Amino acid sequence: MNRIRLRRPRLLGSSPRLLAFALAAAFTMLGAGPAARAQDAWDAVFLAGNKIGYIHTFIEKVTEKGRPLHRVRVDTVLSFRRGDDVVTQKMMYGTIETPEGEVLRLDTRTLTSDNEIRVYGDAIKGQMKLILEGTKQRQEQVIPWGPEVRGPYAAEQSMAAKPMTEGESRTLKMYIPDLNRVVDIELKAGPTSDIELGDGAKRPLRKVEQLATLDGQARPELSAVLWVDAGGQVLKQDVDLLGGMTTYRTTEQGAKAPGGRIKYDQIRGTIVKTAREIPTPYQTRSIKYLVTLKDEDPTKIIPADRRQSLQASGDGKSATLTIQTMGPNDGEAGTAAVDPEFLRPNGMITSGDARVKRLADRAAGNASDPWDAAVRINRWVFQNMRSNFETTFAPASEAALNLTGDCTEHSVLAAAMSRARGIPARVAVGLIYVDSKEMKTKGFGFHMWHEVYVNNRWVALDSSFDQSEVDATHIKLSESSLEGVSPFESFLPILRVQGKVTIEPQDIR
Numbered sequence: 001m002n003r004i005r006l007r008r009p010r011l012l013g014s015s016p017r018l019l020a021f022a023l024a025a026a027f028t029m030l031g032a033g034p035a036a037r038a039q040d041a042w043d044a045v046f047l048a049g050n051k052i053g054y055i056h057t058f059i060e061k062v063t064e065k066g067r068p069l070h071r072v073r074v075d076t077v078l079s080f081r082r083g084d085d086v087v088t089q090k091m092m093y094g095t096i097e098t099p100e101g102e103v104l105r106l107d108t109r110t111l112t113s114d115n116e117i118r119v120y121g122d123a124i125k126g127q128m129k130l131i132l133e134g135t136k137q138r139q140e141q142v143i144p145w146g147p148e149v150r151g152p153y154a155a156e157q158s159m160a161a162k163p164m165t166e167g168e169s170r171t172l173k174m175y176i177p178d179l180n181r182v183v184d185i186e187l188k189a190g191p192t193s194d195i196e197l198g199d200g201a202k203r204p205l206r207k208v209e210q211l212a213t214l215d216g217q218a219r220p221e222l223s224a225v226l227w228v229d230a231g232g233q234v235l236k237q238d239v240d241l242l243g244g245m246t247t248y249r250t251t252e253q254g255a256k257a258p259g260g261r262i263k264y265d266q267i268r269g270t271i272v273k274t275a276r277e278i279p280t281p282y283q284t285r286s287i288k289y290l291v292t293l294k295d296e297d298p299t300k301i302i303p304a305d306r307r308q309s310l311q312a313s314g315d316g317k318s319a320t321l322t323i324q325t326m327g328p329n330d331g332e333a334g335t336a337a338v339d340p341e342f343l344r345p346n347g348m349i350t351s352g353d354a355r356v357k358r359l360a361d362r363a364a365g366n367a368s369d370p371w372d373a374a375v376r377i378n379r380w381v382f383q384n385m386r387s388n389f390e391t392t393f394a395p396a397s398e399a400a401l402n403l404t405g406d407c408t409e410h411s412v413l414a415a416a417m418s419r420a421r422g423i424p425a426r427v428a429v430g431l432i433y434v435d436s437k438e439m440k441t442k443g444f445g446f447h448m449w450h451e452v453y454v455n456n457r458w459v460a461l462d463s464s465f466d467q468s469e470v471d472a473t474h475i476k477l478s479e480s481s482l483e484g485v486s487p488f489e490s491f492l493p494i495l496r497v498q499g500k501v502t503i504e505p506q507d508i509r
Helices: 018-025 154-161 252-256 354-364 370-384 396-402 407-420 487-497
Strands: 040-047 050-064 067-082 085-097 103-111 116-124 127-133 139-144 169-176 181-196 202-214 224-228 234-239 245-250 286-293 308-312 318-324 425-436 441-454 457-461 475-480 501-508
Touching: 040 067, 040 252, 050 252, 139 181, 154 169, 154 181, 154 202, 154 224, 154 234, 202 234, 354 370, 354 396, 354 407, 370 407, 370 441, 370 457, 396 407, 407 425, 407 441, 425 487, 475 487
Parallel strands: none
Antiparallel strands: 040 050, 040 245, 050 067, 067 085, 085 103, 103 116, 116 127, 127 139, 169 181, 181 202, 202 224, 224 234, 234 245, 286 318, 286 501, 308 318, 425 441, 425 475, 441 457
């Protein structure tokens, strides 16, 4: 294993743009929905009890070719800390809809780095052609889109049109910005009780559970509890993610009012504490963990591969996870080739970018062996990238230009440079043990690294820590080519386990 030269930890925090994505997939998805009678709505956003931003929804009537339509726009602005840096993220989601709520056109713009990422499309004959731009590599994808699909405010839109009664259930189809997928949701109406709102006042509100299903699988990370008034307005909502996310319907002044000094730290706030320390984490080659989830089976979330295997305990909530360091010649070989998506450029792994290609050639030099070239690229990224927590997720083309970022920029750049040299590559999302005096914390933090396909095997490397043989504290939750217009779907397992998982090392070698 390479000698580890540690600098400022380049951790994912709660994920590479997890707040931008999670709040797009949770807050914007669930909050600030336009009630049928309301043309302007404001919601204050709280995370782990700290005010971090607001959501503004507004509607205006427009006419296209004599047809009366609605233009709906949802703006989300969030500010939080990442270590010593303060980050502000913005997302603007807009649609053109019929007065009944049928979405005819959509346009999402997200700013989490120097460049704005835009996803837009028009619904034509039962399909939505989504186009992703802003990363120097255009991506297109066609998804099914019927007249029943609604925007991310589907629940409130439905309940404002027809309020729910206790015991009633209702199913809807809802589009989630940033995830760029249509999710099935079920609303289950419960009793009415007095609920305290953000101003301290209590109102009689009905509890409505919003349960999400994606590709036929229940997705609790996309679910929420809504608190609804008699007219169908969602005045409060709770999402069981990242220490608890809550929004309150309020006024413009209340939504924009500062919450005092920005306190919430996306990195420190998402560390998974452990009872037992790992003495030399970045040199470990084998660890057995007991992994326990609050209400799910870890074997259904944590993938098995050459490096990691799981054995269920039988209680449905815990499993023994064994992780071993594996090099390019270890373990059983796979197929001679992999899918072309791991070689071609895409919206985030922009391996066709001219600067990325030049850096790849500079880093790999005269290396003819793919593994030798991959190791040289990994080392070059480690040595030349400057740590920066202000950028939450930039494409490889931007990382190549600025040579700054956290683990996400390290990973997409290393993967892109590998592909530029003809080496199949993908990214891995998961957790890594954090033992940082600078961050004053110990435990597992969310992280990203990359993998290359050499010698008929997927091999993990970490350019944030200069590891060509990744240590046993790297726990993978998902891997992805980042292909298509939904590259951030691979981060959903992070939302699924954060705040609900315990990880206890039992056998360290």
